[in-house]
Amino acid sequence: MDATGAHVVQRENMSLKCLKCLFGWFSALCLSALIAQAQETNEVEQLKRQLQQLQENFERVQREQHQQIETLTRKLDDLARQQTGEAEKRKLEQELATDLQKSQPPAAPPTLAPSAPWSPEQPLTIARAGSAYMNFSLDALTDFGWSSVADPSTFLQLGDHDPHSRGFGLLNAEMVLDGAVDPYFKGFANIVFKLDQNNQTSVELEETYLQTISLPANLQVKAGQFLADFGRQNTQHPHQWAFVDDPLILTRTFGPDGLRGIGGQLSWLAPTPFFTEATLGLFNGQGGTAFSFRNPGDPDYLGVNRFHGRTTMDRNLSSPGDMLFVPRLASSFDLTDQQTLVAGVSAAFGPNDTGFHEYTQVYGTDLYWKWKPAKAHAGFPFVSWQTEALYQRYGAASDPTVSLPSENLEDWGFYSQVLWGFKERWVAGLRGDYVDGTSGAYDPFDVFRGQRTRISPDLTFYPSEFSKIRLQYNYDQGVLFGTGHSVWLQIEFLLGAHGAHKF
Template sequence: MHPPVAPFLSTVLAAGFLISGSAWAQTSAQFESQQRQKYEYSTFSAMSAPVVLPMDGKADWLTGLDVSLAGKIFPHMHLDTAFGTASTEQEELRAGHHDPEERDAVTFQNIEFSLSGRLDEYNEFFITYAAAVTGGRIDPIFEEVFWKFKNLPGGFEVRGGRVYNRFGIQNTYHPHGFDWIDQYLVNTRILGEDSMTTIGAEITWLAPLPWTSQFDVALGVAPQAEDDHGHEHEEEGEARYAAEEAFFGEDEFMLVANWTNVYNYNDFNQFRGGISGAWADNVSGYRTSIYGVHAEYQWRENGFDPGGRYFRVRSEAMFNRYKVEDELVEGRNPETQQDFGAYLSLLYGLPNNLELGLRGEYVAGNADTAQDSRFRVSPGITWYANDARTLRFRLQYNYDNSNERGTDHAVWAQVSFAWGGPEVR
């Protein structure tokens, strides 16, 4: 039985306006806190634009901002829900674990509980336990569990545990940090329906340069694959090679490298760009290599002061090369396969907490692995109920064209609720 939509949305709306009124007047103090760098803005913070980190030292129990245990441990809670319809069965269009699952029904995309520990100037930790409700069942998992040693000599940091790899930009984000209701096609096609993850150690070095130049190297193993999270993959038909076997095999040694540069031309214009790579043996026992490039430009009308308009353009492109078992010709050395994809995302923010967006995506596909060539364009609009962005409402349309299915259309509405401040990243 599907949950009733109208009562659910009414309850969330009422809570949103209550929270909005509580947090509306906090903007100035929050920006001053950010400027004092009480909580450092991370290169990989899951934020749509360089908005305030909402920490001013006073606990707000309605929004969860600055609520903590002894000023050391900060809890977070997130709920992301979607409702909409599509011109075909949603299972054929869905690509990511947290994408809307069914048309004409509410999807609980993400239910997440997290703890951020800020113990001292050298030690931090992060734990997040999350689930998507799929097929009437909940599939929970500890998505990230890591300890972070920071401010080490020579500009080094170390994260140890289970981490979302710093590969490009989007891979580091949990669903509550997404700019769109569904995951990018290139991320799901090349990195997997969840974020690419390593269990091991990640070393970060901040180069002594006038701008932020960050190098990340992760060494570890791929985690055990979940039971597809209830997600039905596309039919492969008479594919010569099984595309699913190109993903990194569980317990296989992984090497992931990332180089990201952030340059503030002035208070109003910021540039970000870099390259990434990942290497490991895949499910078939052969090698999969992934390469990526990412770039971003952000403009804020008021610079580091509160309010004003903003504009952000972000893009990532990825390319992979791999061998997998030949499904049709036994005993033959398999040929090297490859795929390519990219996205371009534009966001324009208005002073009234409205955000307009446009996204274009493309994945090339591969006939030997029965992966379709797919092109998707998505205009969207988001309204944040308060400046702290603890409640948002998002509407999105997808024009989806595939060389296998033809053209499809989908319309989705999303309600997202967050409780708590910025997470340790």
């Protein structure tokens, strides 16, 4: 740094000191003034802040209230909208329903009631009529009895679900499932469990079919495995029977299991002033459940299949005409308010297994009459009368090996039964059976031929709709076994939801 430069610095230092001084004073003055002022401004500020706070508070409250009001109005609006929406929805629903009905046959959209949420204190229900997808039930028939014939199953009790041995028997425990499949079909299944004399269980898929709900022109179609619509009792399951066993003529023509099989059925409700239904069933007609049709029969001691003494062949379906046809026509009249009559005629036509061109024809007629007074309670008292008569012509081929000629084996018979529900829960019944046939050159020991009669009184007590106790006596007389006396006691129980039966 040079001398002049140092001067300048000194001078500057001097003036700087002065300035500092001045500044000091000034600032002191200023400070005092400022403090005084600050005191004033503080109060204002505080007031201001308080005011602001107040204002803020006020605004916040206002905002909150506003929000509350808004949410409330929104809720109210929603509610109102919901209500008008509901009304609108209902109106629209009705309009749509009528519109849709105009444009197409109704397809029945199932409207489900809103179900309440499940809570732990509610029990779990598997099947419950009305709120389950299907009815589910188990029905078991337990028999106990004795017969003067040592082995009733050989001659007396030929039906598969008839009690057929001394002592105890359980020949029908059926599991039934049924319900609507969708808006178009109903489904039904009947699975039967039974115990044989060695207590071995066998299972039968007795019925499994679907049935249409909404076909036009009064038509209804059934398809699957089912009991053929022939007469009255053939379509009934053992627990619906009025006696512990099947009528003799039905076992004779349709075998131990009744006439049933895989097939289809079309039925039509006629536009007559009284009830008239025409039905046509079409079945494969093969095996033991098409007893008098394409049924190979049982093997003899050499292992050769025989039916009515003749050797049988495995006859396959060579043309549609080889199927089993079951037509039926039934009408019903209300004779008075208290009396109803149902009358029907049925037939079954199909080939049999004794030859390539052999056919069987069965014709039947049935009558059912029921009286129930106007003031009946729980279905009692009542009197009903049921009768079926059948005629069968079995075209049997010749069998030279056992020197049996070609001939028509004819069988006929009827049963008639009267039931009297004389007191609430009590039913007394009486049934008479008669079967006979042309002698023919058949095997004389064929239990499914020859003359037989049976008289069966019975008494049934129904503790409720879901159980019954039945006592039956059978007087049997036949050319093959002479006379027989049997007493059977049957107990039934039904668990679960079981669909109602046909009249």
